[in-house]
Amino acid sequence: xxxxxxxxxxxxxxxxxxxxxxxxxxxxxxxxxxxxxxxxxxxxxxxxxxxxxxxxxxxxxxxxxxxxxxxxxxxxxxxxxxxxxxxxxxxxxxxxxxxxxxxxxxxxxxxxxxxxxxxxxxxxxxxxxxxxxxxxxxxxxxxxxxxxxxxxxxxxxxxxxxxxxxxxxxxxxxxxxxxxxxxxxxxxxxxxxxxxxxxxxxxxxxxxxxxxxxxxxxxxxxxxxxxxxxxxxxxxxxxxxxxxxxxxxxxxxxxxxxxxxxxxxxxxxxxxxxxxxxxxxxxxxxxxxxxxxxxxxxxxxxxxxxxxxxxxxxxxxxxxxxxxxxxxxxxxxxx
Amino acid sequence: xxxxxxxxxxxxxxxxxxxxxxxxxxxxxxxxxxxxxxxxxxxxxxxxxxxxxxxxxxxxxxxxxxxxxxxxxxxxxxxxxxxxxxxxxxxxxxxxxxxxxxxxxxxxxxxxxxxxxxxxxxxxxxxxxxxxxxxxxxxxxxxxxxxxxxxxxxxxxxxxxxxxxxxxxxxxxxxxxxxxxxxxxxxxxxxxxxxxxxxxxxxxxxxxxxxxxxxxxxxxxxxxxxxxxxxxxxxxxxxxxxxxxxxxxxxxxxxxxxxxxxxxxxxxxxxxxxxxxxxxxxxxxxxxxxxxxxxxxxxxxxxxxxxxxxxxxxxxxxxxxxxxxxxxxxxxxxxxxxxxxxxxxxxxxxxxxxx
Numbered sequence: 001x002x003x004x005x006x007x008x009x010x011x012x013x014x015x016x017x018x019x020x021x022x023x024x025x026x027x028x029x030x031x032x033x034x035x036x037x038x039x040x041x042x043x044x045x046x047x048x049x050x051x052x053x054x055x056x057x058x059x060x061x062x063x064x065x066x067x068x069x070x071x072x073x074x075x076x077x078x079x080x081x082x083x084x085x086x087x088x089x090x091x092x093x094x095x096x097x098x099x100x101x102x103x104x105x106x107x108x109x110x111x112x113x114x115x116x117x118x119x120x121x122x123x124x125x126x127x128x129x130x131x132x133x134x135x136x137x138x139x140x141x142x143x144x145x146x147x148x149x150x151x152x153x154x155x156x157x158x159x160x161x162x163x164x165x166x167x168x169x170x171x172x173x174x175x176x177x178x179x180x181x182x183x184x185x186x187x188x189x190x191x192x193x194x195x196x197x198x199x200x201x202x203x204x205x206x207x208x209x210x211x212x213x214x215x216x217x218x219x220x221x222x223x224x225x226x227x228x229x230x231x232x233x234x235x236x237x238x239x240x241x242x243x244x245x246x247x248x249x250x251x252x253x254x255x256x257x258x259x260x261x262x263x264x265x266x267x268x269x270x271x272x273x274x275x276x277x278x279x280x281x282x283x284x285x286x287x288x289x290x291x292x293x294x295x296x297x298x299x300x301x302x303x304x305x306x307x308x309x310x311x312x313x314x315x316x317x318x319x320x321x322x323x324x325x326x327x328x329x330x331x332x333x334x335x
Numbered sequence: 336x337x338x339x340x341x342x343x344x345x346x347x348x349x350x351x352x353x354x355x356x357x358x359x360x361x362x363x364x365x366x367x368x369x370x371x372x373x374x375x376x377x378x379x380x381x382x383x384x385x386x387x388x389x390x391x392x393x394x395x396x397x398x399x400x401x402x403x404x405x406x407x408x409x410x411x412x413x414x415x416x417x418x419x420x421x422x423x424x425x426x427x428x429x430x431x432x433x434x435x436x437x438x439x440x441x442x443x444x445x446x447x448x449x450x451x452x453x454x455x456x457x458x459x460x461x462x463x464x465x466x467x468x469x470x471x472x473x474x475x476x477x478x479x480x481x482x483x484x485x486x487x488x489x490x491x492x493x494x495x496x497x498x499x500x501x502x503x504x505x506x507x508x509x510x511x512x513x514x515x516x517x518x519x520x521x522x523x524x525x526x527x528x529x530x531x532x533x534x535x536x537x538x539x540x541x542x543x544x545x546x547x548x549x550x551x552x553x554x555x556x557x558x559x560x561x562x563x564x565x566x567x568x569x570x571x572x573x574x575x576x577x578x579x580x581x582x583x584x585x586x587x588x589x590x591x592x593x594x595x596x597x598x599x600x601x602x603x604x605x606x607x608x609x610x611x612x613x614x615x616x617x618x619x620x621x622x623x624x625x626x627x628x629x630x631x632x633x634x635x636x637x638x639x640x641x642x643x644x645x646x647x648x649x650x651x652x653x654x655x656x657x658x659x660x661x662x663x664x665x666x667x668x669x670x671x672x673x674x675x676x677x678x679x680x681x682x683x684x685x686x687x688x689x690x
Contacts, residue, residue: 225601265533
């Protein structure tokens with residue numbers, strides 16, 4: 001790669017590819033992903049199950065099984081992350097980047113007090129005395145606004161609610177003040193009121209610590225409400241990318257029909273009860289047998305002959321707005 | 336449908352339902368009783384969908400199971416098609432229950448992985464000895480067609496050969512096998528991707544129209560519930576705080592909790608300000624619920640009366656009931672500003688006390 005890295009980009013991902021072998025066939029889970037995230041900004045990566053949104057982020061954390069073939073480039077603060085050994089990666093995890101997951105109950109050790117688990121996270125990355133780590137752990141509990149942190153320190157995960165457990169996970173992720181935090185469906189399992197609290201906490205912490213945030217989610221509403229920039233993925237590829245304000249709202253200009261379909265399929269409070277939701281038929285393609293041309297073409301209401309013939313490239317058609325479609329929507333609505 | 340002047344008999348009528356669970360401490364000693372459902376009453380008319388929304392632990396699933404008599408509620412009555420299910424035993428209960436079917440959240444968890452789709456859908460017919468083998472076979476084909484699965488392609492598959500959406504369609508086909516009049520959906524589309532979710536929601540609507548089904552539709556997603564429901568009930572810590580026609584509940588919520596839930600939904604309108612976390616803290620433990628109104632510890636409008644008296648449901652608009660001493664429309668509480676301030680200062684303390 002020769003230096004086309006934009007100034008200020010904290011994370012620069014270029015042509016990232018992840019493939020798995022299954023029964024002799026190749027699954028291209030991530031197929032040429034390129035994007036960048038600046039410090040202090042929030043990027044949402046949206047897609048259905050199997051679109052590659054999680055695999056792409058796990059690749060840069062080095063959290064994929066050894067059977068995964070990863071290629072391409074992901075530079076964090078100028079350092080290449082792809083191809084690093086486990087011990088080299090460990091230096092970056094926690095310090096530079098951290099990740100939180102959907103199910104905090106499964107990420108926490110049920111037999112250990114939560115405070116001890118946070119202390120362990122601190123001591124795994126920094127040489128500090130146990131007593132000092134204890135002080136820092138309580139400080140972290142306070143940072144994620146857990147009431148009575150001294151008492152909570154000694155509790156077990158089962159004594160905490162889902163929202164509290166997710167706060168513990170955030171505290172652990174922030175132990176070494178990472179520059180990039182990846183939240184993979186981190187609020188999906190939570191109730192709406194708790195989700196709102198956790199999102200507010202994440203944004204506050206982001207402002208406080210100057211972190212970049214990547215939100216991986218299936219929820220376009222979450223992206224519209226909290227992200228600066230939105231990437232929509234389908235079958236391992238980015239199909240549309242734009243600032244949130246450009247995609248959503250009254251003057252929203254969604255170009256990709258898949259994004260449009262996702263938006264239309266969400267039940268809205270404004271919609272009258274019992275009205276039929278606009279749907280696209282079918283389901284995402286089999287990742288071992290992707291169709292030729294545009295992957296969405298078999299389900300697309302506007303598919304034409306050229307869609308199956310050539311793959312539409314992801315091109316920046318308007319400032320900051322990239323899409324990969326031969327027949328995009330006009331002014332955000334299907335033509 | 337019968338005329339408005341003579342209100343028809345409801346299909347399902349629950350009155351003062353109570354469901355309790357014993358909480359045991361280490362060693363098995365009784366340490367308390369959780370009233371997961373505490374005096375809940377509601378009706379579902381024929382062809383109507385009643386939505387029930389609430390957060391985790393609000394008791395909405397327990398309520399659904401109490402209706403189904405699995406397990407039997409501690410107190411209260413469930414009148415379904417004119418018979419009180421709580422008084423029925425054995426075979427009689429089994430016969431009454433065939434008209435009431437359940438669709439659960441996780442389709443793979445509710446389908447036997449070793450069975451083929453045909454056997455899964457046929458099982459209720461066999462269990463209730465409905466028709467002979469040929470008739471049942473034909474019925475299974477009909478049912479699969481009805482839920483949009485081609486019998487020729489899917490009848491011989493195992494659940495693992497289905498996608499989540501397809502598996503949920505199989506679960507729906509099984510629920511429809513005995514031509515029920517009521518389907519209880521407990522988070523039935525919550526685990527599906529949004530495009531598949533829309534397909535299944537449309538299927539529910541199509542079945543409602545074609546088969547005149549009633550639904551008890553339970554979900555935590557408010558927008559989802561609005562989409563399918565004629566009336567919506569909001570549940571908090573085992574009690575209904577508000578019931579009314581969907582449009583009214585969402586447009587002019589009367590209970591502060593309903594308002595808070597609505598305010599928490601992320602919107603796809605970025606201009607319309609990001610979702611504001613209006614509720615602080617978390618629901619208190621159901622083992623030891625607050626006195627009076629159970630929502631008062633998190634309520635911005637709470638006053639002394641809320642701690643002293645349990646608010647009873649009141650009908651403030653036709654069909655729109657609320658259980659709140661100081662509902663959002665229909666008169667401000669006495670000294671509303673002072674009360675709000677009082678509540679705000681009390682909040683951090685209560686949040687800590689609940690732990």
